[in-house]
Amino acid sequence: MTHSRSATTAEQNTSRRDVLIVLALLFTVGWATNHFVAMMPVLHDDEHISDAALEGAFAIYAIGLLPGLLTGGGLSDRIGRRPVVLTGATGAALGNLLMLIWHTEPGVFVGRFIVGLGVGLAVSAGTAWSADVGGVRGTVLAGLTLTCGFAIGPFASGLIAQFTDGAALIAPFVVTVVASLAAVAAGFGVSTPRSASPAQDDAPLECGDLPAARSDKSLFRALATSLPMSLWVFSAVATSVVTMAGRMTDFSGPWVPGVAAVLALGSGVVSQALARRGSWGPPAGIAGALLAATGFVVVAVGGSDPAPIAFLIASILLGAGYGLCLREGLLDVEEYAPPERRGLATGVYYVGTYLGFGLPLLLRAVEPSVGIVGPLLVIAACAAVCALVRAGQIRSGILARH
Numbered sequence: 001m002t003h004s005r006s007a008t009t010a011e012q013n014t015s016r017r018d019v020l021i022v023l024a025l026l027f028t029v030g031w032a033t034n035h036f037v038a039m040m041p042v043l044h045d046d047e048h049i050s051d052a053a054l055e056g057a058f059a060i061y062a063i064g065l066l067p068g069l070l071t072g073g074g075l076s077d078r079i080g081r082r083p084v085v086l087t088g089a090t091g092a093a094l095g096n097l098l099m100l101i102w103h104t105e106p107g108v109f110v111g112r113f114i115v116g117l118g119v120g121l122a123v124s125a126g127t128a129w130s131a132d133v134g135g136v137r138g139t140v141l142a143g144l145t146l147t148c149g150f151a152i153g154p155f156a157s158g159l160i161a162q163f164t165d166g167a168a169l170i171a172p173f174v175v176t177v178v179a180s181l182a183a184v185a186a187g188f189g190v191s192t193p194r195s196a197s198p199a200q201d202d203a204p205l206e207c208g209d210l211p212a213a214r215s216d217k218s219l220f221r222a223l224a225t226s227l228p229m230s231l232w233v234f235s236a237v238a239t240s241v242v243t244m245a246g247r248m249t250d251f252s253g254p255w256v257p258g259v260a261a262v263l264a265l266g267s268g269v270v271s272q273a274l275a276r277r278g279s280w281g282p283p284a285g286i287a288g289a290l291l292a293a294t295g296f297v298v299v300a301v302g303g304s305d306p307a308p309i310a311f312l313i314a315s316i317l318l319g320a321g322y323g324l325c326l327r328e329g330l331l332d333v334e335e336y337a338p339p340e341r342r343g344l345a346t347g348v349y350y351v352g353t354y355l356g357f358g359l360p361l362l363l364r365a366v367e368p369s370v371g372i373v374g375p376l377l378v379i380a381a382c383a384a385v386c387a388l389v390r391a392g393q394i395r396s397g398i399l400a401r402h
Helices: 002-034 036-047 051-079 081-101 105-163 171-187 219-230 234-246 255-277 283-302 308-336 339-370 373-396
Strands: none
Touching: 002 036, 002 081, 002 105, 002 171, 036 051, 036 105, 036 171, 036 234, 036 255, 051 081, 051 105, 051 234, 051 339, 081 105, 081 171, 105 171, 105 255, 105 308, 105 339, 219 283, 219 308, 219 339, 219 373, 234 255, 234 283, 234 308, 234 339, 255 283, 255 308, 283 308, 283 373, 308 339, 339 373
């Protein structure tokens, strides 16, 4: 009896350690992804790279993401999570290393593309890996951890760049690369199955997050419920961190997008925590899309020189919408995707989310001809439509996690 209890305790400790290591990988991937927003003003001032080129580099990252997201999750379903995640996390580190040693415009474009490739592999497979080792709890924690990495990365790099005289283009990249490679090294110690066991897949987290019956699982249902949420994840964050922060004329420097990231992504963490504690269930996605729509309207009203209070309100609204849409989309995938296709479903879901990183570039491209107010109002209307779609899914019974 004592031996059996000791073995169970050891297995639980190993499981907790594995979850923590996988989450550390996701955190550093989020950091490596988003710290670039704090480096954009530095690259503009020190290397004289234009704002349009920097926003293009921000968007080309999303192009690099697509093949990784589309192939990484499905590949991890077949060969296992660990090799795919560690390859992707290493790629994100190498992309930042390239920008460290080659921070001219071509180097930034190539580096960001490589980061995108790596992150695409790591995010979809890593989220599925977290679900494998932690059940539904792992799915929720994966979204929260990525959010924390997205938020802390630009804030930390902004502070490092602000207060490292003569090393603003070096120190932030060094910290990012070292943290990423340390997490990769730890990842070699995790040994997990290729997909979730039935026990893990059915492990409850809380009321409102219980998985559906296995007969309800299908790839189509997972994507039909999650993709309308995916569109308002990174489009909301990018609008705050790139578009809104870039239009602030009274303030400048690498700390401005860092503050925007903390406000938006911090609000995302809070909204996810509130949804979990309150067991909000699928209607939280309706709230998320409507919050994003309201945030887009505030950005539109703010115009070309937004007031600080508009910057604050928009960042919080967009961030809260980001958090709820991310959480609900991931839970939809967790509930309805068959375990053997969870990686693929996660990858397709993240393709939808990361398309939002191209929104700032799209807004810049259309601004000379139609301005920014009209396009943002159209985007807000689309978010409201997705809220109605989710309400219809809940009413019809297509989406029910209780």
